[in-house]
Amino acid sequence: MIMKHITILFISLLLGFGISAQGDPEKDKEAKVILEKLGKELKSYKTMIIDFKLSIKSSDLNDSQTGKAYTKGDKFYYTTEERDVYSDGKSVWTHAKLDNECYIDVLDDLNGGINPSELMTIWEDNFKYKHFGTEKGVTEIRLYPTNPKESKYHTVILKVNEEKNRLEKITIRTKDAVTIQFSITKLTPNTELSDSQFTWVKAKHVGVDEIDNR
Numbered sequence: 001m002i003m004k005h006i007t008i009l010f011i012s013l014l015l016g017f018g019i020s021a022q023g024d025p026e027k028d029k030e031a032k033v034i035l036e037k038l039g040k041e042l043k044s045y046k047t048m049i050i051d052f053k054l055s056i057k058s059s060d061l062n063d064s065q066t067g068k069a070y071t072k073g074d075k076f077y078y079t080t081e082e083r084d085v086y087s088d089g090k091s092v093w094t095h096a097k098l099d100n101e102c103y104i105d106v107l108d109d110l111n112g113g114i115n116p117s118e119l120m121t122i123w124e125d126n127f128k129y130k131h132f133g134t135e136k137g138v139t140e141i142r143l144y145p146t147n148p149k150e151s152k153y154h155t156v157i158l159k160v161n162e163e164k165n166r167l168e169k170i171t172i173r174t175k176d177a178v179t180i181q182f183s184i185t186k187l188t189p190n191t192e193l194s195d196s197q198f199t200w201v202k203a204k205h206v207g208v209d210e211i212d213n214r
Contacts, residue, residue: 031131031141034160041165047072047193051186054080058178075198086200091214093200102200104212127156137163 042048050069056062067080074089084095087107094103132140143156159169166187172180202210 028129028131031129031139034139034162035129035141035158038160038165038167042167045189047189047191049186049188049191049193050184053181053183053185055181056178057181058176061178070193070197072193072195072198075195077198086198088195088199095200095205095208100207101209101211102205104200104210104214106214109213132157134162137161138168 048069048071050071051066052069053064053066055064065080065082067078069079070077076085076087078085082097084097086093086095090107092105092107092110094105095101096103127143128146130142130144132142134140139160139162141158141160143158154175155173157169157171157173158167160166161168166184168184170182172182174180202208
């Protein structure tokens with residue numbers, strides 16, 4: 001299941017329960033200020049191009065990839081060595097290059113499927129913040145769900161460069177011992193992107209088998 005939608009592993013966060021966070025109230029207020037400033041900056045971007053490294057580790061999987069994501073509103077395009085993923089905000093086309101197949105799904109039907117730009121502001125809803133200190137200008141902030149029994153999340157760890165006001169790394173831990181790490185190596189905002197970039201065009205992929213799950 002993990003490998004079927006590795007596209008959604010940085011778009012989809014298959015997490016479980018949480019734990020309550022008890023920390024220094026003043027430092028945790030500081031964490032909130034840092035995240036609010038970061039969120040305001042990210043939301044000011046009309047488009048984003050994100051160069052990233054993605055790693056997924058579990059008892060039976062140790063996968064690492066590099067790639068690039070493009071976002072424009074609710075549209076996104078994501079490419080790695082193994083997959084190209086397109087979404088116009090409603091449908092998702094997952095092109096598994098090695099298998100020569102393209103899976104077509106309704107975005108809302110995918111378990112936890114979200115736009116990559118939403119991943120960049122994952123902390124904004126239903127989380128407690130805990131400030132874990134700053135080292136070499138990078139602050140570690142841990143997130144815990146405010147309602148652990150209903151949340152999909154266990155622990156989310158953010159690394160924020162305060163001077164640049166940039167999110168550098170997101171680490172997601174699941175109750176079933178899966179760790180997803182999303183490292184942002186470069187972020188380029190407000191580049192002109194055509195809507196056509198976010199839609200799968202069958203005519204450009206002759207010979208690819210389509211599996212339509214819509």
